[in-house]
Amino acid sequence: MARPTRHSAWDWVIFIALLAGVIITCAPFAWMISTAIKPNAEVFRFPPTLWVEAPLWDNFLRVFTVIPFGRAFANSLMVTGAITILQLIVCSMAAYAFACLQFRGREVLFLIYLAALMVPSQVTLIPNFLVVRNLGWIDTYQGLILPFAFSSFGTFLLRQYFKTIPRELIEASRLDGCSHWRIYLFIVLPLGKPALAALAIFAFVSQWNNFLWPLITTTKPEMQTVQIALSTLQGQFNTDWPLLMAGSVLATMPVLAVFILGNKAFISGLTAGSFGGK
Amino acid sequence: MNKLLLVTTALALAFAAPAMAETKVSFAYWGDPAELPPFEKIVADYEAANPDVKIEVQHAPWSGYFTRLDAQLAAGAGPDVFFITNVPTYAARGQLEPLDKWIADKGFPIDQFNPEALLIHQLDDVLYSVPRDNDTNVLYYNKAAFDEAGVAYPTADWDWAALRDAAIKLTVTDGGRITRYGLAIEKNNWSNWVRQNGGTTFDHPTRPTKFTLDEPKGLEAIQFIGDLINVDKVTPNFTELDQAGGTGQLFSSQQAAIVFANAARLGTFADADFEWAVAPLPKGPTGIRSNSLGGAGFGINPNAKDKEAAWNFFAYLAGEPGQVVFASANASAVPAQIGNAAVKAAFKAPFADVFLSEAANGKLNASFPKYVDITNLYLQPALDLVWNGEATAKDAIGGIVADVTAKLAE
Incomplete structure (x- = not known):
């Protein structure tokens, strides 16, 4: 005989509170998706129609012809992908040095790196722009990618994680004649997988959504990223909401994909760690 | 010698050509x-x-x-x-x-x-x-709504009284909720109403020496807009207007029968599924015509x-x-x-x-460097009191005269 599951009143309170949270979080998504297929006149109708009477699926095609969406999407994938890979490489190398190497001034140098975290990006915007302009990198991929190849946040994140890797492991490898290069590649990086996955997610999401830098350093439509291209749909007087939302739905997909993929690696890495160690 | 000349000429041409x-x-x-x-x-x-x-x-x-x-x-x-x-x-x-x-x-x-x-x-x-x-504004009106309410279409002779009268008749209420407003106007256009009433906001739009909105003509105009919102309830307040997507969306979705807006709306309304037309802005009570610029x-x-x-x-x-x-x-x-x-x-x-x-x-609307500060610090908060029905124009505007005058004198 199956035992009937019993829920206390408290469980129900928690359940309803969580459900409310889910609804609040998902409502903008639902609105985005339903608006994407609405005719313009239905967008602000009251009471709002959640299920669209005559869905206009061709908004998803129209967004490719009204603005250069395909090109912008490819630009974004290229720029964000390159930045994510570069950050993983550069930050993990820097973090390895800060966590596993002994050298004079290491802590001071790390503090200076941390200080860079405190400088708001608005302050460095104009100097960065000047550098990129003087290099002749306006409207180029290197101008979009290289300023973000390094991240002090990423270095900090990885260093903290690498520090938790048992020192005995590294010392043992040293005794066995392992070079720093091999330790970094074959011991630290595999063990650091959860932190690397977390950094990849952070880097991808923040760069995919980056607006200010690509706005300032691109002037040609063919170099614009997806966020810039989408914002051209928002005019001074008029906004084509269905088209904007159709584009936004498409623009959300890569972030969603990276999150789902990265999240798996993130969690598997965590559980792997919990069984190892001893 | 000849060779050297040739080379120099070629070089000179190579550098000059792209520039030319x-x-x-x-x-x-x-x-x-x-x-x-x-x-x-x-x-x-x-x-x-x-x-x-x-x-x-x-x-x-x-x-x-x-x-x-x-x-x-x-x-x-x-x-x-x-x-x-x-x-x-x-x-x-x-x-x-x-x-x-x-x-x-x-x-x-x-x-x-x-x-x-x-x-x-x-x-x-x-x-x-x-x-x-x-940035010229005109009066856009929904013909079907006018026909339905039995109101004659707006003409060039319309004045504020005719506008208000029509707005009242065009407003539709359903179970205590307004489903269609007679009139929707944009928040930053109040100074044009002041001019239509023969008033001014400052004594000069770009080089002001005196704040003049507290004179009777100005106060009357501000109160008139406030009353359309709060007494007649035929115009949405500006918070509600923003949430509904602005005058363009209200008109497109037939939730407003008349809107004042600029020519950019011609494109927005082109594919509306109802008939609409355009008329001049109504003149003020004494026949003054004014538009934004x-x-x-x-x-x-x-x-x-x-x-x-x-x-x-x-x-x-x-x-x-x-x-x-x-x-x-x-x-x-x-x-x-x-x-x-x-x-x-x-x-x-x-x-x-x-x-x-x-x-x-x-x-011209007021446009001078200190105007941004004056608007943010004094004018907008005072006007909001009127738009929200929390104060009369006389009290709200009268209350900021000293501050605005001091700011102008700075």
Whole structure:
């Protein structure tokens, strides 16, 4: 005989509170998706129609012809992908040095790196722009990618994680004649997988959504990223909401994909760690 | 010897040739996809007529245009010719080329523009940009709603009383909720109502010495708008209007029977599934007609590499050739150069006659450096009290006179 599951009143309170949270979080998504297929006149109708009477699926095609969406999407994938890979490489190398190497001034140098975290990006915007302009990198991929190849946040994140890797492991490898290069590649990086996955997610999401830098350093439509291209749909007087939302739905997909993929690696890495160690 | 000469000549040619072949002028503007074709046509036409010039186009969305322009200009770079608003601010920073000397030297027909419209493109009597269009408002009305309510369509003779009367009849309430407002107006247009009533906000729109909104004519106008919102309940308050997507959305979804808006709405409403038309703004109680004035303009970067080339393109863009293209575009605004017959003839937007006659009534809103502070600190909070029905115009505006006067005197 199956035992009937019993829920206390408290469980129900928690359940309803969580459900409310889910609804609040998902409502903008639902609105985005339903608006994407609405005719313009239905967008602000009251009471709002959640299920669209005559869905206009061709908004998803129209967004490719009204603005250069395909090109912008490819630009974004290229720029964000390159930045994510570069950050993983550069930050993990820097973090390895800060966590596993002994050298004079290491802590001071790390503090200076941390200080860079405190400088708001608005302050460095104009100097960065000047550098990129003087290099002749306006409207180029290197101008979009290289300023973000390094991240002090990423270095900090990885260093903290690498520090938790048992020192005995590294010392043992040293005794066995392992070079720093091999330790970094074959011991630290595999063990650091959860932190690397977390950094990849952070880097991808923040760069995919980056607006200010690509706005300032691109002037040609063919170099614009997806966020810039989408914002051209928002005019001074008029906004084509269905088209904007159709584009936004498409623009959300890569972030969603990276999150789902990265999240798996993130969690598997965590559980792997919990069984190892001893 | 001959060889050396040949080599030098070849070298000289190699360096000289690209410079002779192409002069580059960069040009920045904003616009949503519907607004872009006239810009693209002007650039293409200009390049076709001047094969030695290449116009490098920099387009940005309205929402990010000024962020990028500010960064570029702050870095001493930026486009050679650009689309611009808030001219005095940029002029004060030395980021706009003074135009008076160019205009005099080259004979640019500045007298074909409304002189009052030029005021906001000046700083200390020096002109820094030339306006592209007039932000003229008209009365858009939903014909079906008028038929349904049995109200006669608006005419040029309408005054405030006729407007209010119609708005009351056009408002539809269903179970305590208003499903259609008689009238929806935009938040920043109150000063035009003040003018229609024979009042003023300051004694001069660009060089004020005295705050005058607290005089009876001004207070009456503010109270009239407040009463439409709170007493007659035929106009949505501005918070509700924002949440509903603005006047354009309210009209498109038939939740407002009349809206006051500019020519940009012609495009928005073109595919509405009901019949609508356009009429002049109503006149004030004593018959005064007034409309808003001013629009964005074009300016030249004082750091432009080749100023002569920049001016030549600018004169084409801001003068008759460009104006004709803008005026004849689908999503067009009332052109700025209304003293030019060719430009006027090119403006064939629907209801063009209404827009042109209303553009002639254009008067300037207050526009001076301290106005932003005065609005944020005093004027807007006081007006919000009236719009929300929390105070009368007399109390709310009367309460800020001392502060505004002190700020003006600073």
